[in-house]
Amino acid sequence: MNKDNTLRPLVALSRSREGMQFIIHRGARQVGGSCVELNFNDSTILLDIGLPLDSDFSDDPEFYLPQPLFNELKNGKKKIDAAILSHAHLDHYGLAGMLPTGVPVYCGKASAELMAITGQISPEKTQPLELQFFKAWKEFQVGAFSVTPYLMDHSAFDAYGFLISAGGKSLFYTGDFRGHCRKAKLLDHMVQNPPKVNVLWMEGTLVGERTNELTITEQDLENQFASVIKKTPGIVLVTTSSQNIDRLVTIFKATIRTDRKLIIDFYTAEILDRLKPYAKLPLASWAKIRVCYPQLLARRFEKLGLDDILVRHRRNGIKWTRIKEIENNAVMLIRAGFLYDIKRFLGLEGATWIYSLWPGYFERSKPLRNLKSYLEDKGVRYEYMHTSGHAKLEDLKKLVDAMAPEMVIPIHSFHPDKFKDYFPNVRLVNDGEVVNL
Ligand SMILES: [Zn+2]
Known part of the structure; x- marks a missing residue:
């Protein structure tokens, strides 16, 4: 009886979640290992699930799993409808093989080829992913979320950002991108036809100490x-x-x-x-x-x-x-x-x-x-002789100006605090922090 009484409010609380919320499990204050959870009503998706850049391949991948997320997935306290991968760089997809069996993993078809060949030559064998393929600019549905992949210019072939809508809110996750190489016109196109968004999670690899990195074409x-x-x-x-x-x-x-x-x-x-x-x-x-x-x-x-x-x-x-x-x-x-x-x-x-x-x-x-x-x-x-895979400050500014989001959330950056120097409406978060929208 006593047990029931203590449980009841908790159950009520977990069901009372209204509106949208997100948690950056990793990547709020670092480059690499990105993982964002997005919740709306009963639907939950993950955007990327990467290995940290400083990970050592001889270590057990369990060691790098963002917690408490994976414990909650393991003991059934949390269920996800899908994981959606932006591109085939290990710091964005490297832990996807550790997801519970049966979780669909969405990615581009060419990214899947790249992930497959990397998987073939890795000493670490993980379970095969339950892959679903999306196409650029073709909206698809996962639970309550509508997701539209935007092809992006990046050093990884077949890289995407995602426009995500649910419950009247729109969010954009850039993944990794740039605007200075062979697919530069993709950024121009997005800046000329910006999706209207409430929230923009924007990568900031070159914000801060790497500002002067080469970004030639x-x-x-x-x-x-x-x-x-x-x-x-x-x-x-x-x-x-x-x-x-x-x-x-x-x-x-x-x-x-x-x-x-x-x-x-x-x-x-x-x-x-x-x-x-x-x-x-x-x-x-x-x-x-x-x-x-x-x-x-x-x-x-x-x-x-x-x-x-x-x-x-x-x-x-x-x-x-x-x-x-x-x-x-x-x-x-x-x-x-x-x-x-x-x-x-x-x-x-x-x-x-x-x-x-x-x-x-x-x-x-x-x-x-x-x-x-x-x-x-x-x-x-x-x-x-090199040019960066990541957007220079000027291009990041262009994107923020065009989208004019209510909230800019730094991700994939070692200097999120610097975002406030360059962009309006910056909201700093920590890994693991629950943000209600
Ligand atoms: Zn990348």
Whole structure:
């Protein structure tokens, strides 16, 4: 009896939730590991469910689950209708495999391809996701929520922001975006035809200490690449992400302009091949491209039973001894793991190494530092050429001005407090804080 009395008000309280509420489980004050819960009446959705950027892959993913959310999902205290993923960067989707079985996970089809290949080569095996695919600008319904995905310009292929409506309120979640690269017109279009929203969760990776990060266009970058390749008498080595498709296109175009051959590894060839249905991208079968087989990478794929990938690109393959012969006519994508083959086969005379990634990776990766010091010792010229995957301040301002939201919530930023210096109606929240709208 006494027990009933104490329980009753609690039950009444949990049912009395009216209107909309949200909780940023992670990402209110950090870049990476984003996860937002949105509730309206009996419907609950999650926007992204990422791994923190500083996560260590040898750790158990359980360690990184945002709490108390996952405990509540596990013990049935909370149920979610779906998780909706903005793009295929691990800091936005990396923990989706830890969701309870049966929870639908919505994403773009090309993002699913990228997540699948990353999953295939990860040592950590998680349960397969119950995927549902959305299409850009095609509204879909999850419980009480109407969701419209907006294709965004970002360093991940197939990245989206979401316009979400329920109970007369509209909210926009930007995911990661920028307005300065090959899909820049997407931001222009949104600024000219802004959805009217009450709440805007806006990424602010470059707000604060990273304000001065390079935000040149991929076209400018292509010109820079072409000019460096032209000036280089030997091989041009390039380190970038094999999943940064815009960058691969930039490198390919600069290679063609300078009349060289582009050498990619079989993993990059596989990614381009899988994305073939979604965009016109350079492919390993093209005459100007050849595929190399770095030994450690190939062994890793064999060990994982991914022989089919190895075999698929053999017909476009090039031997390391042949690469050595054509060094002065080649641009080659390399990663830290290729050092073994580079040492063994390449002369590197008159070579240039272009590093085209966030420079912060040097601090995090010892193999990358080893690669750098080897190339330095060999007298290879070093060039840093990059442009950020994230929006510069000016573009963030454009978006806020156009949408004129009642509330701007910083997310995916290490400096949310700085938002108040640049945007009106900023509401600072903490991870785990319940915000009623
Ligand atoms: Zn991203």
